[in-house]
Amino acid sequence: MPGLTVLADANSFFASCETVFDPTLAGKPVVVLSNNDGCVVARSAKAKALGIANGTPWFKIRERARQDGVIARSSNYELYASLSARMMSVMRTYMPRQEIYSIDECFLHAPWNAARTAQASIRMREAVLTGVGIPVSVGIAPSKTLAKVANHWAKDHPQEHGVTVWPRADDVLITEALATIPVERVWGVGRRLTRTLQSMGILTALQLRDTDPVAIRRRFSVVLESTVLELRGLPCIPDQPAAADGERTTQILCSRMFSTPIEGFEGIGQALGLYAQRACHRLRRQHGLCSQVHAFCSTSPFDTDHHYLSLHGVSMLPDPSDDPITIGRAAYDAMRPHFDRHGRYIRAGVMLCGLVDADVFHTLDGLEAVRDDHHLGAVLDEVARRFGPARAGVGYAGIRGSGRHSGDTGAPWSMRRDMLSARCTTRWDEMAVVHAS
Amino acid sequence: MPVTAQTHDDVTARPWCHAVSVARATTSPRAVPMALEAVHAGFPSVAQDYFSGDFSFDEHIIEHPDTTFIVTVAGDSMQGAGIWDGDLLVVDRSLTPEPGDVVVAVLDGELTVKRLLFQGSRPILHPENPRYPDFRPMDDEDLTIWGVVTGNFHPQSRGGPRSVDTPTPRQHTNGRGTAAPTPRHHPTRTTTGGIVRGDEPLTH
Numbered sequence: 023m024p025g026l027t028v029l030a031d032a033n034s035f036f037a038s039c040e041t042v043f044d045p046t047l048a049g050k051p052v053v054v055l056s057n058n059d060g061c062v063v064a065r066s067a068k069a070k071a072l073g074i075a076n077g078t079p080w081f082k083i084r085e086r087a088r089q090d091g092v093i094a095r096s097s098n099y100e101l102y103a104s105l106s107a108r109m110m111s112v113m114r115t116y117m118p119r120q121e122i123y124s125i126d127e128c129f130l131h132a133p134w135n136a137a138r139t140a141q142a143s144i145r146m147r148e149a150v151l152t153g154v155g156i157p158v159s160v161g162i163a164p165s166k167t168l169a170k171v172a173n174h175w176a177k178d179h180p181q182e183h184g185v186t187v188w189p190r191a192d193d194v195l196i197t198e199a200l201a202t203i204p205v206e207r208v209w210g211v212g213r214r215l216t217r218t219l220q221s222m223g224i225l226t227a228l229q230l231r232d233t234d235p236v237a238i239r240r241r242f243s244v245v246l247e248s249t250v251l252e253l254r255g256l257p258c259i260p261d262q263p264a265a266a267d268g269e270r271t272t273q274i275l276c277s278r279m280f281s282t283p284i285e286g287f288e289g290i291g292q293a294l295g296l297y298a299q300r301a302c303h304r305l306r307r308q309h310g311l312c313s314q315v316h317a318f319c320s321t322s323p324f325d326t327d328h329h330y331l332s333l334h335g336v337s338m339l340p341d342p343s344d345d346p347i348t349i350g351r352a353a354y355d356a357m358r359p360h361f362d363r364h365g366r367y368i369r370a371g372v373m374l375c376g377l378v379d380a381d382v383f384h385t386l387d388g389l390e391a392v393r394d395d396h397h398l399g400a401v402l403d404e405v406a407r408r409f410g411p412a413r414a415g416v417g418y419a420g421i422r423g424s425g426r427h428s429g430d431t432g433a434p435w436s437m438r439r440d441m442l443s444a445r446c447t448t449r450w451d452e453m454a455v456v457h458a459s
Numbered sequence: 460m461p462v463t464a465q466t467h468d469d470v471t472a473r474p475w476c477h478a479v480s481v482a483r484a485t486t487s488p489r490a491v492p493m494a495l496e497a498v499h500a501g502f503p504s505v506a507q508d509y510f511s512g513d514f515s516f517d518e519h520i521i522e523h524p525d526t527t528f529i530v531t532v533a534g535d536s537m538q539g540a541g542i543w544d545g546d547l548l549v550v551d552r553s554l555t556p557e558p559g560d561v562v563v564a565v566l567d568g569e570l571t572v573k574r575l576l577f578q579g580s581r582p583i584l585h586p587e588n589p590r591y592p593d594f595r596p597m598d599d600e601d602l603t604i605w606g607v608v609t610g611n612f613h614p615q616s617r618g619g620p621r622s623v624d625t626p627t628p629r630q631h632t633n634g635r636g637t638a639a640p641t642p643r644h645h646p647t648r649t650t651t652g653g654i655v656r657g658d659e660p661l662t663h
Contacts, residue, residue, distance in 0.1 A: 043570070044568075045565045045568050045569075045570070045603070045605070046568030046569075048568075108525045108526065111525045112525050112526065149553065152526075152552060152553065153523070153525065153526030153552045153553040154525070154526060154552065155552065155605075446528070446530075447528065453529060453530055453531045453547075454528070454530040454531070454570060455530065455531055455532075455533045455570070456530045456531070456532055456533070456548060456550075456563050456570040456571060456572045457532075457533055457534050457569055457570065457571045457572070458532050458533065458534035458535060458536040458537040458542065458544070458571070458572050458586070459533070459534035459535070459536050459591070
């Protein structure tokens, strides 16, 4: 296949998003925290320079970080999703065949020579930076795995100005670069594999590239063999266009931690009802039907005063369904017989399995899928779109109880996001303010 | 854009479609599809080929949706350009700012709306209200233009957007400890139309 693979990846995406509507953050150490403000999940360049690692629990570094002038933000998923969609859409206009790989990175196919691809990439990078306010780095190479390495190279070397072009895999420059890259930083090499590879004396990306691919396949897998071939410049990894849209072919999972533990079935039922509806929303979005509904909940593994409880139940649906009432009830029924009322639960979730595509699902007459024929799901989606989440729902669904505790779920156990920035692009009442004074 | 208007004219001009306009004139909107089916049994509705939804205000005023943001205004320094406290601004970040453009600029980390003028090659941020001074960046000072304002929506007494309250910026978010924007006041001076592109001549 002629042409080159381009990987565009935003620099510190979540932290960059926070800076778009709050320019005071520019050039400052910024960290973004996970659900319930637990761990650091993203860091600005300055925060990285301070040695803050991803995954660090916030409470452990809070005092120190504040002294260092670190600014923390809760994850503002709505803002990130909005800016991601805009960024991806802008990039789509510069190159064909976009494969959105995650919220902040995409592969593109450049059907041109290296010089023209580099030129287009520079313009694309500029357009995203001015138009959306997000800095991206671009790696250009003959294969996806090499494009990933080139992208890291662009990020680590400011003299590249955000665009690294490695048009030929046998280039001396690439060989030199691969020699400096630890094997665990190669795309597709996980932590577990790293240990085994290291024990075999394979420490760098270059050493992995120069290992016999057949031996790698025998010892490990076809997947790692593709990685070796990709490092040699042979594209082996096919596109998966739907993955980043959240389309899932095997399961849909919606689970959260609570800000305060829940006791009793009523509270857990409320959470399960809410998560079932969210999962159902995603199921409808991908025109799917599901045939199994799993429900689970667990207590804190760190709570030494109580036994650790992890409960799990399954409901099999008689017919595949996308109906929020059917699925909500199934989640509730799955948990009920297993529930232990003595637990203080800190997490619950719903998983939809046995997914089929609604468009291709046909059965004999009389064995129809339990589809959402009353369009309740569509109505709920529309209500949420117009009036915000948790204004209407099935069953408990997070909106009962005394008073609305949270704009997202209505419930007191909703995740804590104490340092949440304004959702400037998705909520009218949180629109950015520009000053005329 | 005028597709639907033409459609309507076309339809009413054709005698065999007369029932369509009669049905539309009835008070119950639900009668329309029934009348279409009943009157034109076996005869397809001509109107349906023409109608594919009303025109979209968004599409009409937003040329680059990916790079356009809606923000709200706090303050009275741009009244001379027809931009009032509480108005909605349409800001396109993809446009290259040109002299005379109303822009959103970054001043002291704050998003500010001003008119961009030039004195020779030196940029000036000019408020459209004589009570406010011009801002002239120093030689070594970078001026960051956040986006170009392509229009604003000024709500009239009843025609304002549905329950859009002036947002209160979260104190910890903007990190500048500013007070909430002054409450929206309804100016006595009126501007025509929703989209105001300045009701005074440009000063450049």
